[in-house]
Amino acid sequence: MERIGFVGLGIMGAPMARNLVAAGYELTFHNRSRRELDGATGVGTARAVAERSDIVITMLPDSPDVEDVVLGADGVAEGLRSGGLLVDMSTVAPATARRVHAALAERGVDALDAPVSGGEAAACSGELSIMVGGSEQAVERARPLFDVLGKATTYVGPPGAGQVTKAANQVVVALTIQAVAEALLLARASGVDPARVREALLGGFAQSKVLEAHGQRMLDGAFDPGFRAALHRKDLGIALQSAREQHVPLLATAQAAELFNALIAQGDGDRDHSALALVYERMLR
Amino acid sequence: MERIGFVGLGIMGAPMARNLVAAGYELTFHNRSRRELDGATGVGTARAVAERSDIVITMLPDSPDVEDVVLGADGVAEGLRSGGLLVDMSTVAPATARRVHAALAERGVDALDAPVSGGEAAACSGELSIMVGGSEQAVERARPLFDVLGKATTYVGPPGAGQVTKAANQVVVALTIQAVAEALLLARASGVDPARVREALLGGFAQSKVLEAHGQRMLDGAFDPGFRAALHRKDLGIALQSAREQHVPLLATAQAAELFNALIAQGDGDRDHSALALVYERMLR
Numbered sequence: 158m159e160r161i162g163f164v165g166l167g168i169m170g171a172p173m174a175r176n177l178v179a180a181g182y183e184l185t186f187h188n189r190s191r192r193e194l195d196g197a198t199g200v201g202t203a204r205a206v207a208e209r210s211d212i213v214i215t216m217l218p219d220s221p222d223v224e225d226v227v228l229g230a231d232g233v234a235e236g237l238r239s240g241g242l243l244v245d246m247s248t249v250a251p252a253t254a255r256r257v258h259a260a261l262a263e264r265g266v267d268a269l270d271a272p273v274s275g276g277e278a279a280a281c282s283g284e285l286s287i288m289v290g291g292s293e294q295a296v297e298r299a300r301p302l303f304d305v306l307g308k309a310t311t312y313v314g315p316p317g318a319g320q321v322t323k324a325a326n327q328v329v330v331a332l333t334i335q336a337v338a339e340a341l342l343l344a345r346a347s348g349v350d351p352a353r354v355r356e357a358l359l360g361g362f363a364q365s366k367v368l369e370a371h372g373q374r375m376l377d378g379a380f381d382p383g384f385r386a387a388l389h390r391k392d393l394g395i396a397l398q399s400a401r402e403q404h405v406p407l408l409a410t411a412q413a414a415e416l417f418n419a420l421i422a423q424g425d426g427d428r429d430h431s432a433l434a435l436v437y438e439r440m441l442r
Numbered sequence: 443m444e445r446i447g448f449v450g451l452g453i454m455g456a457p458m459a460r461n462l463v464a465a466g467y468e469l470t471f472h473n474r475s476r477r478e479l480d481g482a483t484g485v486g487t488a489r490a491v492a493e494r495s496d497i498v499i500t501m502l503p504d505s506p507d508v509e510d511v512v513l514g515a516d517g518v519a520e521g522l523r524s525g526g527l528l529v530d531m532s533t534v535a536p537a538t539a540r541r542v543h544a545a546l547a548e549r550g551v552d553a554l555d556a557p558v559s560g561g562e563a564a565a566c567s568g569e570l571s572i573m574v575g576g577s578e579q580a581v582e583r584a585r586p587l588f589d590v591l592g593k594a595t596t597y598v599g600p601p602g603a604g605q606v607t608k609a610a611n612q613v614v615v616a617l618t619i620q621a622v623a624e625a626l627l628l629a630r631a632s633g634v635d636p637a638r639v640r641e642a643l644l645g646g647f648a649q650s651k652v653l654e655a656h657g658q659r660m661l662d663g664a665f666d667p668g669f670r671a672a673l674h675r676k677d678l679g680i681a682l683q684s685a686r687e688q689h690v691p692l693l694a695t696a697q698a699a700e701l702f703n704a705l706i707a708q709g710d711g712d713r714d715h716s717a718l719a720l721v722y723e724r725m726l727r
Contacts, residue, residue: 321628
């Protein structure tokens with residue numbers, strides 16, 4: 158069994174690491190907040206994690222964190238031996254993923270970008286959806302780990318492809334949230350029960366998981382996360398940055414990102430992303 | 443069995459009328475283009491249809507057509523006796539539906555607004571989704587007809603509520619099309635196979651019927667209608683008009699409507715609404 162390293166024991170990382178320990182892996186971890194993890198060994202730096210591991214998993218907040226933890230001083234790159242593998246499961250810019258991949262390749266270290274969707278609940282139950290970019294060989298090597306952490310692993314292509322897929326996912330989810338918010342607002346403002354409208358629409362071509370789950374959240378005003386609006390805004394920033402690099406005009410995504418800005422400015426960045434509906438309601442007051 | 447009148451034998455109306463005849467209803471119809479219908483009786487005016495019917499169904503292109511055919515000279519209102527019922531299954535403005543309802547109520551005639559979704563295929567197979575506004579009594583009276591024409595009838599509320607629901611439906615579908623178009627464009631521009639991205643996204647929270655069906659259309663460049671872009675633009679106009687009347691800011695819907703304007707200006711109003719993706723592709727040339 159390969160020795161696993163884990164850097165980043167946040168809301169997502171901690172339950173993922175726990176699932177790997179429970180599956181019998183020898184696991185070394187590092188974490189800024191010096192959190193403990195039963196059955197695993199904590200060390201002081203990402204480099205020390207990598208020195209004791211064959212495969213290192215990182216689960217960090219944003220692109221600069223990944224660049225720093227992997228390529229910075231006392232980072233993963235300094236500790237992993239040739240033949241090692243980095244699996245970055247953070248959601249970061251595709252450009253960051255490609256940069257990390259190229260820098261590690263020079264040292265004979267392979268890398269995968271493998272962001273996830275499903276949130277904390279899926280991280281705990283080992284039912285994440287995992288979107289992977291990198292070499293097919295490396296994916297096969299990491300597959301036993303993915304099988305512990307997730308219920309569906311999709312290999313999408315070369316380095317960065319996993320992050321591009323995640324960005325596309327976040328674009329679709331954000332715009333569908335906005336679609337449902339506008340539709341239910343129109344119904345209510347027109348004197349029609351939005352619960353019946355949601356019900357009617359679920360039976361037809363307007364059906365989506367977002368209409369089902371977040372449509373209900375909007376009806377109930379139930380905006381405890383879930384997935385925090387501020388994180389979705391960060392992910393849309395990644396999509397827009399990638400689009401800018403490719404000169405692709407994402408008109409609707411840009412507008413949705415601005416509405417998330419408003420929601421965050423209103424002090425609700427820590428609420429569920431479906432709280433985007435509140436920005437509309439507040440425009441009416 | 444009640445005697446049925448039918449006005450408007452277009453792409454949708456013709457198969458709907460045929461299904462009613464096949465179900466054994468005595469049917470009188472009127473149609474601008476003087477089309478024939480086996481087993482039914484054609485007459486020269488909407489008034490003549492109404493004079494021979496207990497329930498009149500209208501299936502017409504737009505709000506002015508319905509106002510004209512129902513309330514105009516030689517219209518349905520002049521022919522229906524007190525106790526009659528108008529079922530308008532066109533997609534029109536909620537304000538039009540309420541106006542028609544009020545005008546007929548003065549004559550002792552009941553009315554339902556009962557727009558449909560599902561398109562020509564569902565009209566032919568009798569599997570439309572029907573969203574109904576009006577009195578519950580009138581809905582019960584019309585239910586045997588709805589059971590012939592559709593697979594799901596949802597009663598949503600008072601006069602106009604059916605049209606509000608249809609408008610909300612068209613908002614969600616248009617914005618989800620735009621979401622899928624932006625996501626797949628971002629993937630392709632970033633060098634990632636959009637077919638794999640669609641597949642990965644279908645397994646998670648970004649899932650929708652639109653991603654499934656129209657995502658595939660975009661991958662194949664298969665834009666034969668389906669549902670014509672020009673008609674969807676008309677429906678978004680209804681949503682935006684209703685929103686304006688209620689002072690509700692539908693930011694994303696307004697943007698999507700403008701992109702449909704571009705598609706129509708480019709000569710593609712008769713292609714499927716999923717051809718909205720072409721507007722994005724053409725921005726890149």
